[in-house]
Amino acid sequence: MKFAPALFAFLALAAAPISGAATTILRGPYLQSATPTSLVIRWRTDNTEASVVSYGLERNALTLNTKAEGIATEHVVQLTNLQPGTRYYYTVGPAAVPPPAAAAEKKTTAEDAPPKNGTFSFVTPPPVGPAKPTRVWVLGDPGTKNKTQEAVRDVYYTFTGKRDTDLWLMLGDNAYPDGTDADYQKAVFEMYPQTLRSACLWPALGNHDGKSANSITQSGVYYDIFTLPTRAQAGGVMSGTEAYYSFDYANIHFICLDSHDSDRSPNGAMMQWLKADLAATQRDWIIAYFHHPTYTKGTHDSDKDSDSAGRMNDMRAIFLPVLEQGGVDLILTGHSHVYERSWLLDGHYGKSDTFVAAKHVKQTQDGRADGTGVYKKRRGRIPNEGEISVVTGSAGHAGSATKPPALNHPAFFISLNEPGSFVIDIDGLKLDAVFLNDKGAKRDWFTIVKE
Amino acid sequence: MRRAALSCVLCVLAGAVPLRAHPEIEAALTRLNARLAAAPADAEAYLERGELYLRHEDWMSAEANFLVAAELAPGHQRLARARGALALARHDPTAARTFLDAALARAPADHEALALRARAAVAAGDLAAAKRDYAAVIDALPAPPPELVLAHLALLPPDAALARLEQLIDRIGPALVLQLRALELEETTGRIDAALVRLDRLARASERPEHWLRRRGDLLARQRRPEEARRAYAAALAAARALPDWLRDSPDTRRLISELQLAASPST
Numbered sequence: 001m002k003f004a005p006a007l008f009a010f011l012a013l014a015a016a017p018i019s020g021a022a023t024t025i026l027r028g029p030y031l032q033s034a035t036p037t038s039l040v041i042r043w044r045t046d047n048t049e050a051s052v053v054s055y056g057l058e059r060n061a062l063t064l065n066t067k068a069e070g071i072a073t074e075h076v077v078q079l080t081n082l083q084p085g086t087r088y089y090y091t092v093g094p095a096a097v098p099p100p101a102a103a104a105e106k107k108t109t110a111e112d113a114p115p116k117n118g119t120f121s122f123v124t125p126p127p128v129g130p131a132k133p134t135r136v137w138v139l140g141d142p143g144t145k146n147k148t149q150e151a152v153r154d155v156y157y158t159f160t161g162k163r164d165t166d167l168w169l170m171l172g173d174n175a176y177p178d179g180t181d182a183d184y185q186k187a188v189f190e191m192y193p194q195t196l197r198s199a200c201l202w203p204a205l206g207n208h209d210g211k212s213a214n215s216i217t218q219s220g221v222y223y224d225i226f227t228l229p230t231r232a233q234a235g236g237v238m239s240g241t242e243a244y245y246s247f248d249y250a251n252i253h254f255i256c257l258d259s260h261d262s263d264r265s266p267n268g269a270m271m272q273w274l275k276a277d278l279a280a281t282q283r284d285w286i287i288a289y290f291h292h293p294t295y296t297k298g299t300h301d302s303d304k305d306s307d308s309a310g311r312m313n314d315m316r317a318i319f320l321p322v323l324e325q326g327g328v329d330l331i332l333t334g335h336s337h338v339y340e341r342s343w344l345l346d347g348h349y350g351k352s353d354t355f356v357a358a359k360h361v362k363q364t365q366d367g368r369a370d371g372t373g374v375y376k377k378r379r380g381r382i383p384n385e386g387e388i389s390v391v392t393g394s395a396g397h398a399g400s401a402t403k404p405p406a407l408n409h410p411a412f413f414i415s416l417n418e419p420g421s422f423v424i425d426i427d428g429l430k431l432d433a434v435f436l437n438d439k440g441a442k443r444d445w446f447t448i449v450k451e
Numbered sequence: 452m453r454r455a456a457l458s459c460v461l462c463v464l465a466g467a468v469p470l471r472a473h474p475e476i477e478a479a480l481t482r483l484n485a486r487l488a489a490a491p492a493d494a495e496a497y498l499e500r501g502e503l504y505l506r507h508e509d510w511m512s513a514e515a516n517f518l519v520a521a522e523l524a525p526g527h528q529r530l531a532r533a534r535g536a537l538a539l540a541r542h543d544p545t546a547a548r549t550f551l552d553a554a555l556a557r558a559p560a561d562h563e564a565l566a567l568r569a570r571a572a573v574a575a576g577d578l579a580a581a582k583r584d585y586a587a588v589i590d591a592l593p594a595p596p597p598e599l600v601l602a603h604l605a606l607l608p609p610d611a612a613l614a615r616l617e618q619l620i621d622r623i624g625p626a627l628v629l630q631l632r633a634l635e636l637e638e639t640t641g642r643i644d645a646a647l648v649r650l651d652r653l654a655r656a657s658e659r660p661e662h663w664l665r666r667r668g669d670l671l672a673r674q675r676r677p678e679e680a681r682r683a684y685a686a687a688l689a690a691a692r693a694l695p696d697w698l699r700d701s702p703d704t705r706r707l708i709s710e711l712q713l714a715a716s717p718s719t
Binding site: 382 | 478479482502506507508562563566588592594595596597598599601623624625626627628629631657658659662694695697698700701702703704
């Protein structure tokens with residue numbers, strides 16, 4: 001709903017509660033379900049009030065306003081009719097900001113000028129299809145609320161500098177120990193405020209999040225906090241659930257699966273949806289992410305049937321063949337609090353003792369331009385051309401130093417018991433990825449090029 | 452006396468399990484054990500410890516913890532549901548239904564308990580009760596996920612299932628798996644034209660319409676409508692040929708094109 005700011009400000013004031021208590025923003029704002037033309041902005045206040053986002057193309061001219069119905073403490077406002085690939089400035093509150101006065105302060109044109117108090121910005125996703133340089137920050141199992149989580153975060157902020165994060169993924173176990181609202185407040189909202197308000201977060205459900213959420217009833221903290229596309233609003237095929245979904249960003253198709261709490265059977269709803277979603281995409285790159293790894297010898301062991309109640313087995317034996325058949329390029333998982341990066345793989349669905357490099361490794365190079373060579377794939381939806389599996393579950397903590405994990409799964413080119421996060425840069429038909437540890441060292445890197 | 456015996460069992464379990472558990476469970480157990488050491492009558496902590504074991508499929512330890520929680524706080528809101536979930540996981544639907552009845556008597560709006568009771572009723576062979584519970588939970592949830600809807604539909608005869616499905620698609624949107632189920636039901640109940648309309652809609656909405664158009668051809672072929680089937684295959688072929696080069700030249704698309712060429716040819 002858009003209307004003249006002055007009229008709106010008057011109406012908002014008229015409708016405001018008589019109480020003079022100042023309202024504090026407790027959480028956010030944070031960005032959800034971004035598409036080239038729409039975006040959801042959420043925030044929480046300590047008192048109920050109206051939900052208004054004022055926004056515009058210039059920092060000092062937030063001339064557009066969108067208001068949600070009613071009053072609330074959990075504010076959810078959807079902006080629509082946005083321009084793709086465009087920077088918008090915005091602020092949130094109970095009323096629209098007044099229109100710029102004639103004698104308004106001089107506009108700043110410096111993109112890196114510090115925002116005015118409470119004025120933030122985001123860039124809408126570009127049109128779907130054409131390539132655009134894209135940076136993705138990936139955090140697996142981050143939510144410890146401790147110094148390690150802070151160090152991993154700060155290393156990334158230094159690494160990315162003024163380069164915008166276009167989107168970020170959380171691979172589950174986003175807030176320890178129980179995924180409660182209080183856990184999320186400390187581990188997510190107070191940990192990453194600047195990224196939350198400038199880049200859309202796309203999360204996956206982990207087992208710790210699952211302690212306070214239920215996928216079958218779509219209820220609980222995780223489902224209350226996040227607004228995820230159930231109707232394919234951001235691309236892909238309509239899943240009908242926030243537990244698993246997909247979205248497009250430029251020439252990339254992202255698929256989020258629920259490895260924790262949804263039916264993982266071969267004929268289940270998630271599998272039917274996944275097959276249709278893979279068949280429907282036209283994007284150059286397909287990246288799948290979920291919590292439980294297909295292979296790991298870190299703080300979990302994918303060879304043990306009982307570990308994680310068989311979820312790792314299910315993802316490897318049931319879902320991995322379909323992902324590979326669908327031409328997935330990169331699989332991102334967490335759960336195991338280590339970093340493990342595979343060779344370019346295909347067709348390994350058994351335990352580690354059935355891994356045969358000659359059969360399952362599609363390309364034997366290390367993936368590095370400064371090593372034995374980057375991975376090369378053909379452009380197109382090529383089944384079983386090979387994918388890189390990355391377990392990056394150490395954004396909040398690594399395995400024990402005194403009783404270190406085995407880290408000896410043969411599917412992996414490199415295995416590290418170190419905290420860190422994973423960064424993906426995609427530029428056209430080239431994908432570069434790097435694992436940054438908590439000390440700021442680039443501990444792994446690789447490139448995939450499509451030809 | 453009984454509690455003392457249970458406590459002994461729990462002590463043994465609490466001591467033994469960490470030795471074979473992975474670090475994450477150990478950490479959670481350590482936290483809960485510390486809570487219980489500080490407050491031995493903390494029913495919530497016993498319940499949480501039971502739920503932890505339940506999630507990790509250690510039924511015996513879960514049961515032991517739930518029993519103590521039940522002694523300490525028999526009316527605990529979540530306990531009956533947790534015990535119902537445990538009984539269901541242990542393939543004891545009768546016990547599960549008893550616990551879940553109790554849970555729902557205390558909290559009729561507990562959707563999770565309702566969904567569990569529906570599953571327990573299916574396991575017990577009481578399909579009428581299962582249908583009632585599934586209908587109730589689906590109607591109560593603002594956005595019931597496809598899994599729940601499919602579970603409910605599986606209990607209904609095709610005509611009723613289709614009617615229910617159409618009603619739910621109107622309410623929650625045309626989720627892909629619901630559309631697939633609708634197509635099956637439409638074919639089963641002889642509503643071929645409705646299925647064709649649905650396939651047209653799916654094709655129009657898809658970036659890769661060739662798959663849906665091919666499916667349309669397959670349906671018409673099964674219905675012994677060869678000319679229409681050929682036209683559908685030809686449309687699928689045109690859609691596949693219209694893909695960008697890099698997709699059209701992919702092996703699976705090339706295979707699809709050659710199959711469609713054959714199917715669309717007048718001689719077939």
